[in-house]
Amino acid sequence: MSAESSKQAAIYSHRHLLGIERLTPEEIVTLLDLADEAVGVSRQVEKKKAVLRGRTQINLFFEASTRTQSSFEIAGKRLGADVMNMSVASSSVKKGETLIDTAATLNAMHPDLLVVRHHAAGAVALLARKTECSVVNAGDGAHEHPTQALLDALTIRRNLGRIEGLTVAICGDILHSRVARSNILLLSALNARVRVVAPPTLLPVGIENMVPEVFTSMKEGLKDADVVMMLRLQRERMSGSFIPSVREYFRYYGLDQEKLDYAKPGALVMHPGPMNRGVEIDPAIADGPQSVINEQVEMGVAVRMAVLEALAAHLPNR
Amino acid sequence: MADSNKPTVLKGGRIVDPARNVDAVGDLIIIDGRIAATEIGGNESYPGTFETIDCRGAVVAPGLVDMRVFVGEPGFEHRETLASASQAAAAGGITTIVTMPDTEPPIDEPALVDFVHRRARDTAIVNVHPMAALTKGLAGVEMAELGLLREAGAVAFTDGRHTVTNASVMRRILTYAQSVDGLIVHHTEDPDLARAGVMNEGETATRLGLGGVPREAEIIVVERDLRLVALTGGRYHAAQISCADSAAAIAAAKGRGLGVTAGVSINHLTLNENDIGAYRTFFKMSPPLRSEDDRMAMVAALADGTIDVVVSSHDPQDVETKRHPFAEAADGAIGLETLLPAILRLVHSGDIELSTAIRALSTRPAEILGIEAGTLRTGARADVVVFAPDTPWILDETKMRSRAKNTPFEGARFQGRVLRTMVAGQTRYTYSDT
Numbered sequence: 001m002s003a004e005s006s007k008q009a010a011i012y013s014h015r016h017l018l019g020i021e022r023l024t025p026e027e028i029v030t031l032l033d034l035a036d037e038a039v040g041v042s043r044q045v046e047k048k049k050a051v052l053r054g055r056t057q058i059n060l061f062f063e064a065s066t067r068t069q070s071s072f073e074i075a076g077k078r079l080g081a082d083v084m085n086m087s088v089a090s091s092s093v094k095k096g097e098t099l100i101d102t103a104a105t106l107n108a109m110h111p112d113l114l115v116v117r118h119h120a121a122g123a124v125a126l127l128a129r130k131t132e133c134s135v136v137n138a139g140d141g142a143h144e145h146p147t148q149a150l151l152d153a154l155t156i157r158r159n160l161g162r163i164e165g166l167t168v169a170i171c172g173d174i175l176h177s178r179v180a181r182s183n184i185l186l187l188s189a190l191n192a193r194v195r196v197v198a199p200p201t202l203l204p205v206g207i208e209n210m211v212p213e214v215f216t217s218m219k220e221g222l223k224d225a226d227v228v229m230m231l232r233l234q235r236e237r238m239s240g241s242f243i244p245s246v247r248e249y250f251r252y253y254g255l256d257q258e259k260l261d262y263a264k265p266g267a268l269v270m271h272p273g274p275m276n277r278g279v280e281i282d283p284a285i286a287d288g289p290q291s292v293i294n295e296q297v298e299m300g301v302a303v304r305m306a307v308l309e310a311l312a313a314h315l316p317n318r
Numbered sequence: 319m320a321d322s323n324k325p326t327v328l329k330g331g332r333i334v335d336p337a338r339n340v341d342a343v344g345d346l347i348i349i350d351g352r353i354a355a356t357e358i359g360g361n362e363s364y365p366g367t368f369e370t371i372d373c374r375g376a377v378v379a380p381g382l383v384d385m386r387v388f389v390g391e392p393g394f395e396h397r398e399t400l401a402s403a404s405q406a407a408a409a410g411g412i413t414t415i416v417t418m419p420d421t422e423p424p425i426d427e428p429a430l431v432d433f434v435h436r437r438a439r440d441t442a443i444v445n446v447h448p449m450a451a452l453t454k455g456l457a458g459v460e461m462a463e464l465g466l467l468r469e470a471g472a473v474a475f476t477d478g479r480h481t482v483t484n485a486s487v488m489r490r491i492l493t494y495a496q497s498v499d500g501l502i503v504h505h506t507e508d509p510d511l512a513r514a515g516v517m518n519e520g521e522t523a524t525r526l527g528l529g530g531v532p533r534e535a536e537i538i539v540v541e542r543d544l545r546l547v548a549l550t551g552g553r554y555h556a557a558q559i560s561c562a563d564s565a566a567a568i569a570a571a572k573g574r575g576l577g578v579t580a581g582v583s584i585n586h587l588t589l590n591e592n593d594i595g596a597y598r599t600f601f602k603m604s605p606p607l608r609s610e611d612d613r614m615a616m617v618a619a620l621a622d623g624t625i626d627v628v629v630s631s632h633d634p635q636d637v638e639t640k641r642h643p644f645a646e647a648a649d650g651a652i653g654l655e656t657l658l659p660a661i662l663r664l665v666h667s668g669d670i671e672l673s674t675a676i677r678a679l680s681t682r683p684a685e686i687l688g689i690e691a692g693t694l695r696t697g698a699r700a701d702v703v704v705f706a707p708d709t710p711w712i713l714d715e716t717k718m719r720s721r722a723k724n725t726p727f728e729g730a731r732f733q734g735r736v737l738r739t740m741v742a743g744q745t746r747y748t749y750s751d752t
Contacts, residue, residue, distance in 0.1 A: 021525075098641045120643030121527035122597030141645065143527030178527060205530055206521030 012310040016128050016135040019144035020185040028153070028189060034306035035154050035299070042078065042301055051312050052081035055112040059085045060102075060127075061138070062118040067273055067297070068138050068147075072115045075304035079312070081113065099123060103130040112315050113308060116140075121178075134311040136304075142176050148272050149182035151303040153190065155296050156227055159268055163190040169221050169263070171197040172231035172253060172280050175204045175242070179272045180231060184210055197221030199253060201242040218253060222262040229270045230255050233280050246279055256282040260290065268292050324369050325349045326743065331373030331704060333358075335380060336677035337693035346378050348700040351743035355696055373704055376737055379676045381413025381444075381701035382658065383683040383691050385503075385581060386557060386629035388478070388650065389415075390721075391437060392430075393422025397722050398634040400434070404442035406632075406654040406719040408747035411703035411736040414445040414684075414691045415654070419456065420478035426451035426462045428470035435471050443746045444739075445701070447473035447689060449503060452491055458482045461491055468498045473687050476503035476557065479604065479649070481539055483509060485546065492552030501686065503555045504543060506564070507605055511535035516645045518591045518606045526597065528645060531606050533561040540564045544571045547578055555686060556580040558631055560605040562615035569624040579686050580624065582616050583631035584653055584660045589613070589726060599640045599647035600726045603631070620678060621670045626686060628678040630657040634722030651726045655718050660727065662707060662734035672707070700743040709735045 011030040014022070023031075041047055057076040061069050069085060076083040088102065099118075106114065107130070114135045116124045121141030128135035139145040157163055168187050174180045174196050187194045188211070195213040196203070197220075208214050215221030222228060233249060243249045255269065269281075269291045277283040286293060328346040333356060335341075344358040347368075364370060384407065390397035400417075407415050417434060419425035425434060431450050438446035450472035451462045457480075464475060475495060481504065482488045488504075495502055512535040517523050519530025540556055544567055547554045558581050559565060568580045585603060590610045594601045601607055619625040633650025640647050653660075661675045684692025690699055713730045715723045739747040 098638065099643060100637075100641045118643065120645045122645075123643035125596055126643060141527050141643075142529075181525075181527060204524040205519050205532075206524045209521050210524070 012313070015311070015314055017146055017307050017311065018125050018128060018135065018137045020146045020149050020182045020189070021144065023189070025189050028150070028186060031150055031303070031306050031310060032154050032157060034309060035150065035302040036158070038302040038305040038309075039299070041305070042298070047078050048080060049078060050080045051309050052076065052079040055081045055312070055315065056110070057081040057083045057113040057115065057308070058106060058111045059083065059115045060088060060106065061086070062088045062123070063139070065117055065139070067300070068117065071297070071300040072136075072138060072304050074301050075308055076113070078305055079308055081308070099126060100130050103127045107131045107133075113311065134315060136307060136311070139178055142178050142181070144182045145178040146182050147300070147303050147307060148179050149186040150307070151296055151299040152183055152229065152270060152272070153186055154299045154303055155270065155292050156268065158299070159292060160226060163187065163192050165191065165193070166226040167193045167195065167224055168227040168229060169195045169197055169225040170229045170231065171218065171221065171255070173202045173233050174198045174207060174231070175202045176234045177231050183229065195221055195225070197253075199243055199249070218259045219262050222259060225263040225267055227268045227270060228255060228260065228263050230281050232272065232274065233276055250279055254278070254280055254282060255285050257285065260285060266290060270296060272296070325354070325367065326369045326371065327364050328371050328373045328378050328702065328704060331376045331378035333378045333694065334673055334676050335694040336673045336681045337380070338695055340694075341673055346694060346702070348702075348740070348743045351700055353694050353696050353698045353700050356694060371738070376704050376706050377672070378694070379703050379705075380680045380692050380694050381703050381739065381741065382411050382679045383414040383416070383687070383689070384412045384630050384632065384654065384657065385416045385627055385683045385687070386418065386583070386631045387415040387654065388418045388420055388633040390634060391421065392433065397636050398720060399441065400437050400446060401441040402719065402721045403632070403654065404438075404444045404446065406652070407444045408739045408741070409719050409736065410655040411658045411705055411739050412444060412654055413701035413703070413739060413741045414447065414689065416473060416687065417446060417448045418476065418478040419449055419451045424451055424456045426454050426456065428463065428466045431467055431470035431472050444741050445691070447687065449474045449476045451475065452477045452482060452502065453487065456480045458484060458487060461487070461494065464491075464495055464500050465498045468500055473689060474501040474503050474555070477505065479505055481505050481507050481509055485542060488543065489546050489550060492546055492550040492554065496550070496552055501553045501555055503557050504539075505557050506536050506539040506543065506559065507531070508535045508539050511538070512604070515606070516602065517594060518608045520591070520609065522591050522594070526594070533563065533608070533612075536561060536605055537563045537567065540567050544576065544578060547571070547576050548574070551577070553577045558583045558586065558605065558629060559625070560586045560608050560616065561612045565615055565619035565624050569619070572624070579626040581627040581629050582620060582625045583629050584657050585631065585651060585726060586613065586616050587620065587628065588660050588663055593726065594644075597644040599642065599644055600651055600724050600728065602644060602647050602649055603633070603651055604649040617664060617669050621674060626678065626682045628657070628661060628675070630654050634720055635724045636722050640724050650724065652718070652720045652722055652724055654720065656713065656725060656727045656730075656732070658703070658705060658736060659732035659734050662732070665707070666733055700740055702740040703736060704738040705734060705736045707734045709733065711735050
């Protein structure tokens with residue numbers, strides 16, 4: 001298996017994973033195939049591989065995220081890396097250090113892999129330019145969250161057997177969502193039919209050039225969908241009043257049984273988490289039979305193992 | 319070196335002086351710091367007591383007047399002082415800079431106008447005219463002491479980077495300023511509409527995950543101001559516009575005979591939003607770089623005279639304000655040293671005439687501000703730029719004279735370089751290869 005996977009890793013030719021945007025469909029499929037194998041590894045009693053033995057992975061989170069950070073930590077450890085978590089939100093940034101100063105400091109510690117989440121779009125790419133290690137984007141502002149899109153695609157592929165030709169409705173706060181952007185890029189690259197559904201104030205300008213169908217009604221947007229992907233309503237990101245109230249939002253855009261019935265029977269219900277139950281999704285749906293939300297979490301670890309493994313093939317041997 | 323005590327002849331250059339509609343090869347004679355004569359043809363010979371400077375192949379034009387220059391003095395001297403800004407200006411062929419009041423403290427009282435004048439007199443090598451604040455503390459609430467500021471030597475009034483959002487305040491300022499012959503210069507961007515944005519609103523911003531500033535943030539303020547000018551009869555100058563609809567509004571107001579003029583920054587004439595690329599913060603500015611269609615509309619508005627003035631909008635920022643993720647970085651780009659070479663791109667491409675460029679960079683700003691500059695007419699102060707219009711060169715930002723290096727033209731190829739800058743007949747800059 002390991003000879004096979006290193007061959008696959010060779011198809012992924014980038015030093016970093018900064019976004020879905022620059023990946024070819026072949027590279028995406030390669031990462032998904034690698035992740036499929038990693039699911040098997042994670043389900044064994046002996047979960048350890050050695051591809052990252054001796055390597056140092058730093059998880060640098062400028063924005064708190066229990067789910068993504070622990071997922072990357074477990075993934076790194078299962079591959080044998082020494083993993084360190086740094087939460088920067090509370091330390092040097094407050095002392096006026098620029099991001100580039102932080103990069104220089106980290107660089108001096110010679111990490112091999114840097115997993116970064118930052119609240120500003122482009123911040124991860126900036127760090128990648130200023131450090132010598134491989135950098136994984138764990139979310140940068142409203143720009144991209146590539147491992148989320150990969151784990152969503154893996155979940156869909158394992159449940160429905162394919163991506164191509166499926167109708168996927170991405171619903172909710174598109175404007176502020178990096179998850180939406182990465183998913184649009186990835187699912188379009190693999191020839192899914194991607195729709196977005198949102199209140200007009202949460203649709204970014206120009207979105208109609210990125211997806212073929214844009215809806216402001218759940219009834220129309222969910223019609224015949226194979227996958228319903230809900231987004232967290234990022235209340236903390238809103239600088240103004242984008243919607244009148246949470247209850248009005250739930251009434252028109254929250255996923256309940258009535259709205260889900262517009263989609264294909266048995267359509268997958270997904271959510272990147274953490275969920276606001278009763279805001280964008282009815283608890284009965286979140287925990288119901290069509291929900292694959294917990295499976296997304298499992299796939300998260302597998303996808304991150306796949307990404308780290310693919311990058312490991314290109315790490316310099318000092 | 320030419321010195322003011324010795325008569326000087328700038329010989330055989332192409333003299334471009336839009337104020338007199340002159341564009342011809344000839345000699346320019348300078349005596350005692352003033353233009354003594356223009357001899358078209360250039361076959362004259364001069365006494366040996368004259369210093370002769372060979373200008374064949376070069377353009378001889380009135381020194382440039384830059385109406386929008388941010389300087390860090392007082393308050394941010396590590397970014398730029400009046401001295402360093404003036405050195406940069408001289409290297410760019412600019413003989414007069416008009417400074418913005420956005421300093422710390424802001425230039426909102428007469429003693430501070432006097433401070434800028436004194437510092438400029440003691441340290442600057444070009445002419446410096448400060449603009450003073452429209453409102454106290456640039457806060458957009460209370461009118462500044464326009465009369466006393468004017469008396470202290472403020473050339474015009476502006477809140478610099480800030481927009482007066484309260485229409486009633488703006489109306490009273492436009493009304494009151496007429497009693498002190500005050501020109502109101504306004505940054506036209508509605509801060510509420512612009513707040514969530516860091517670049518031009520549109521698909522590019524959406525793909526980058528960056529908030530957008532809609533064109534309407536500018537157009538609404540421009541249109542409001544023009545209504546207030548019609549109401550009050552005040553003298554008004556839109557500091558820098560960036561989109562086609564603003565130009566159309568200005569053109570319509572001029573058509574109605576209002577006392578209105580407009581500027582554009584060199585950045586909005588020569589760059590567009592795609593230059594931001596991978597989040598390059600040196601291209602972050604306010605108003606934001608717009609689409610290519612907007613850029614072309616700005617060039618057309620310059621060519622047809624709707625836009626009167628081109629400014630550098632020189633805004634020095636340092637690593638502390640620019641080495642951040644795009645959304646968190648400060649706005650602004652330096653531009654004194656690249657203003658003329660950059661506008662020559664539009665001349666070389668055939669978009670505008672050379673005389674249009676010189677008119678917008680020298681003649682018109684001097685007229686609008688009512689200052690002595692902008693012409694090579696006999697008797698005028700000898701503020702002169704001599705430049706080789708076709709010489710190719712590549713910008714090396716490490717050699718720039720500005721203290722801050724935040725140029726959007728890093729490594730850019732230019733055609734046309736300043737050879738000599740003279741202020742009142744004194745040479746303040748000469749190009750040398752070393």
